[in-house]
Amino acid sequence: DKAGHKHFMSKEIAEQPTVLQGALSHYISPNADAVTLPESGIDFAKIERMTMVACGTAYYACMVAKYWFEQVARMPVEIDVASEFRYREPPVTAGTAALFVSQSGETADTLAALRYMKGKADTILSIVNVETSTIARESDLALPILAGAEIGVASTKAFTCQLTTLAILAIEAARARDHLTDAEVSENLSRLRALPGVINLALGIEDKCKTIARQLAEARDILFLGRGAMYPLAHEGALKLKEISYIHAEAYASGELKHGPIALVDENVPIIVMAPRDSLFEKTVSNMQEVMARGGKVLLITDKQGAAEAGDGVWDTIIMPEIDAFLAPILYAVPAQLLAYHTAIAKGTDVDQPRNLAKSVTVE
Numbered sequence: 263d264k265a266g267h268k269h270f271m272s273k274e275i276a277e278q279p280t281v282l283q284g285a286l287s288h289y290i291s292p293n294a295d296a297v298t299l300p301e302s303g304i305d306f307a308k309i310e311r312m313t314m315v316a317c318g319t320a321y322y323a324c325m326v327a328k329y330w331f332e333q334v335a336r337m338p339v340e341i342d343v344a345s346e347f348r349y350r351e352p353p354v355t356a357g358t359a360a361l362f363v364s365q366s367g368e369t370a371d372t373l374a375a376l377r378y379m380k381g382k383a384d385t386i387l388s389i390v391n392v393e394t395s396t397i398a399r400e401s402d403l404a405l406p407i408l409a410g411a412e413i414g415v416a417s418t419k420a421f422t423c424q425l426t427t428l429a430i431l432a433i434e435a436a437r438a439r440d441h442l443t444d445a446e447v448s449e450n451l452s453r454l455r456a457l458p459g460v461i462n463l464a465l466g467i468e469d470k471c472k473t474i475a476r477q478l479a480e481a482r483d484i485l486f487l488g489r490g491a492m493y494p495l496a497h498e499g500a501l502k503l504k505e506i507s508y509i510h511a512e513a514y515a516s517g518e519l520k521h522g523p524i525a526l527v528d529e530n531v532p533i534i535v536m537a538p539r540d541s542l543f544e545k546t547v548s549n550m551q552e553v554m555a556r557g558g559k560v561l562l563i564t565d566k567q568g569a570a571e572a573g574d575g576v577w578d579t580i581i582m583p584e585i586d587a588f589l590a591p592i593l594y595a596v597p598a599q600l601l602a603y604h605t606a607i608a609k610g611t612d613v614d615q616p617r618n619l620a621k622s623v624t625v626e
């Protein structure tokens with residue numbers, strides 16, 4: 263049931279405030295002073311480092327989580343795509359927790375990576391949407407993201423629910439490792455609780471995305487740029503666009519531009535810059551100016567203050583609601599989704615069932 267939407271993907275994008283609300287009340291105490299995990303819990307004070315493994319969009323969620331865990335919990339995190347991890351046979355030292363992220367819970371490479379880590383890692387955690395899945399069953403602790411069934415092949419609400427669950431875990435890890443005081447924990451959790459409202463506000467950019475998408479649909483190649491925790495979002499934006507519009511898109515860390523990819527830039531390659539006004543904003547603006555000086559067509563996705571500070575010369579701007587830097591990656595999933603969706607519509611592709619793709623990849 264598409265609930266009045268033309269596609270499952272658009273229904274699932276629109277559902278995000280509601281499903282996030284559910285996940286937040288599942289994992290955060292009513293007065294926002296504590297993270298509520300199952301009885302068996304996770305003792306982050308005993309964990310020295312984490313290895314996070316997943317595929318596709320779920321891997322990009324891990325990539326964001328690495329920034330979060332390192333920044334707020336000061337915990338070293340290693341991330342890898344499951345298909346590489348499983349055959350590398352990496353050594354595992356004591357004190358390592360393994361975390362697997364999978365919407366379906368059935369992805370063959372992720373499951374194989376999980377089985378490799380059994381008996382090697384101190385504990386096996388998973389973050390899944392399907393609670394009865396193999397990955398959930400084979401974990402010491404499986405945390406549901408509570409996104410509800412996701413039908414569209416391109417993952418949307420599962421990604422934001424994965425991120426939200428990971429953000430909550432990072433805050434819990436920071437508390438357990440004494441990097442956040444009780445007051446800071448509840449400040450962070452309260453901000454998280456406001457997220458559904460901010461996402462709802464962000465859905466208001468849809469018309470703007472639709473207009474821009476008509477022009478993106480003409481492109482053969484598109485670049486996505488981001489810095490810090492926005493770099494994984496650039497990857498997610500590029501993946502979403504490739505999957506459903508079949509336009510070649512690539513993500514780069516903004517600072518890597520001058521090490522090669524800037525050679526691709528001309529007036530035919532739109533460059534989508536995801537940059538809320540945070541501590542790295544000025545650096546990203548200078549990368550943007552390098553691109554514009556070479557005739558590059560920049561679409562800047564930022565907030566009001568960022569737009570004001572970026573100055574002239576950009577092709578277009580999408581103004582996002584203001585948000586705390588820590589939570590920005592969750593919010594900026596919305597423009598990544600909406601741009602891909604409307605570009606695919608403009609191209610007339612099959613949004614919910616893109617060619618060559620399956621919702622659940624149970625073969626390697």
Ligand code: F6R
Pocket residue numbers: 317318319320321363364365366367368369372415416417418501502505621622623
């Ligand atoms: C992208 C997408 C895929 C999946 C990947 C992992 O939109 O849907 O990249 O994220 O196949 O799938 P799960 O999360 O089921 O392990």
